[in-house]
Amino acid sequence: MWSYDQQQRLYLENEVLHQEGFTQFTVYRYQATDTYEASGTTSSSSGKFYMLAIPIPSGFPQQRPPMYLTYPFPLYTASGSLVSSLGTSHDMHTLTPSSAGQVQICHWRDDRWRSAIMLHKVFLKGLLWIEAYEQHLATGRPLAEFVSTMKERI
C-alpha cells in the first residue's frame, strides 16, 4: 500500500520532528493495519496536557493529513458546548470532527496544502491552536481572534 517514497518520507518526517525539537511527537506505524500516525502528548504554556494525532492518509504527502485533538475528550468551548458540535467553524478554526467526535484542528485547508509542508509545521499550528484555545476559554472570545488566518507560506 505504501510506496517506497512514502516510507522514506515518513521516516524523514520522524527524524525532522525530533531534530526540530518536537520530541513529544513521533511517527508510529501500526503493524496490524499497516497504517501510520504521527502523535504525541504535549503541554500548553499553562502546563495543561493535550494529545494531538495526525493519521497519515494513503495519499500523503499529496493528500493533506488531518490533525485531531484526542485529549482532553470531549473538548468544551468557553460557553460549555462541545467544540466538535460546531463542525467546521471559522471562529474556532476547526474542520469536520472525526467519526469518534474528536476535534479536527484546521491547519492547512485542502486547497492550500502542498507536498512540501512537513509534519513539524502542522504540529506547530496545533500548538498555536492549543494556546489560542486556552485564551478562548479565558476570555470567551472566538479562538480566531488569537490566531491570524494562515498564510500560504510559514
Added chain:
Amino acid sequence: MTTDPQQQQMIREAMKAIAERRPGRSKLVYDKTKRTIVAVTEGSQTPRALNITAEDADMFAVATLSSRWLSDQWGTIIRDRLLRIRFSSWDEGDALTQCDLGAQPASSIVEGVVLLGEGTAPPAGTNLRVVLRSGKRPVSEGSTFVAPDGSIHHAVTLRRIGGSEESLDTDFVDLQPELAIRRATLLETQVLKNKAVVLVGVGTGGAHAAIELAKCGVGRFDLIDPDRLTVGNVVRHPGGVSQVGRFKVQVVRDLIHEKNPDAQVTIHPVAVSAENLEDIRPLIAAAHVVICGTDGRPSKLLVNRLCIEENVIAVYGGAFRRAFGGQVLRVRPRTSPCHECFVAAMPEESTDVEISSQAAADAVAYSDRPVAIEPGLSLDVLPIANMITKLALMELLADTTSTLGILKADYAAPWYLWLNRPEPGTAYADWPPMSESSDEMTINRWYGVDFARDSDCPACGDFIASIAASYGLDPKTFGDLPSLPSKE
C-alpha cells in the same frame, strides 16, 4: 424561399418532374415578360406564377444514411431483401438522419425499411422506405450506393403522409473519410487517431477541450469526472438542458462521438482520490497526454504525482475567480516545472481558482462562512480551454513533422496567463486598456511565463535527499522500511 404551401407544392411537383425527366402537372417555364422562371400548373383556372429562388431548390426533405452501415448489412439485405432502419426526424420531418450515424438521436424517431429492388413489399404500416434500384452507373452522386459486391444502386426514399406519398432526397454519407479529409490537410489525422488523452474533469473547460480534440481526430479518450450535469451548468457546459441529470462524462462521451464517431471513449464517473489512485494509474500510464481541469488542488497534486511517476505529459488549466482570467500549465515530467513546483513558485496564482460549484466553494472557505458560487462566463473560459487544447495537440504531434511544429518556440514556456478583464483588487487591476497599449501587458493576450523547475520538489525533484541533507541525514541509512516503533 416561398412559404405558401400551394406554391411549395407546385415547385415540388415541377422539380420532381424535371428530376425524373417526365411530364408533370406543374412545370417551370421562363416568363419572358417577367424575365424570371415561373411555375405553372395545368388545370388551374389561373396559372400561378412565382419567383423561384435558390433556396427553393433546397425545399425537399432529405434522408441521410450511412453507406458504411449499409455495406456492413449487405449480406442481410441480399438474403432478406429488406432491412429495418431508424431515422431521427428533425424539423417536422424536413431532415431524416439515420440514428446509427450519431450518438444523440432526435426526440422524434421514424421507423423505416431499406428495400432491395422495387419488387419487395414493405411490411404493413411502413410509412418510410428507402428503395435501392439497381443501376449501371451513378445517377446521382449522393443517392448512389456502391455495394461491397461492386453492384451500383440508386436510392429513392419515399414517405407516406396521409394518403399520398412524397419522395425525399437521399444522401449516403461515409463518415470517417468525409470527416478526415477536412482535417487531413491541417493535422496529422493518422497520428492523432492512435493517440490517447485522459481528461480529469470534464466541466466547461475540460469538455470543450475534449470536443475540440475529437474534432481534430484524436482517437482515444478516458474521461474522469464524478459530477452530473445540472441546470446551472448548462449556460457554460457544452451539454444542454436535455442532458441534465446525466453524468458529465456520459454527456461529453456522446458529444465526442458526434464529432468523431470512431473515437474510443471510456468513462469513469469518479473523482480522483488517494483511494482510487491505483485504479487511475493504468489509465494515465497508457495516455499520451493528460488534461487536468479540476477545480481543486488535491486532485491536481495526485494527478501530478501519477503523471510524473508514469512519465506522461500533463496540461493543467483553470479559470481565476469569476473567470476574470485563467492559466495553463504544461508539465513535461522532470524536464519542466511540475504542478508542485508551480504552487511553490506562484502560490497566489495557484490558489486563485474559479468558484464554480459548491465543492469548490467549500474547499476555499469554512462552511459557516459560505463563499458565493460565482462561475465565469463560458466565453471567458473558452480561451483557456482553447489554449489547453492547443498545448495538448502540440504534445500529441511533437514527434511528427506537423505544421504545428513551427509553433514550438512560441509555446516553449511552461505557464501561460490570460486575462479577460483587469479585475479590481487583483495585481492586474492597473493594466492599461488594450486599445491604448501595444507593448504593455493587457487583457485578451496570452503571456508565456518561464520559471525554473524546483530541483528539491517533493514530486519531481530530490526533496527527501535535500531535506535529509539539511538535517545531516543520509537517506541511504533509512533502509527499505522505516524502523519506527509500533503503537498498539
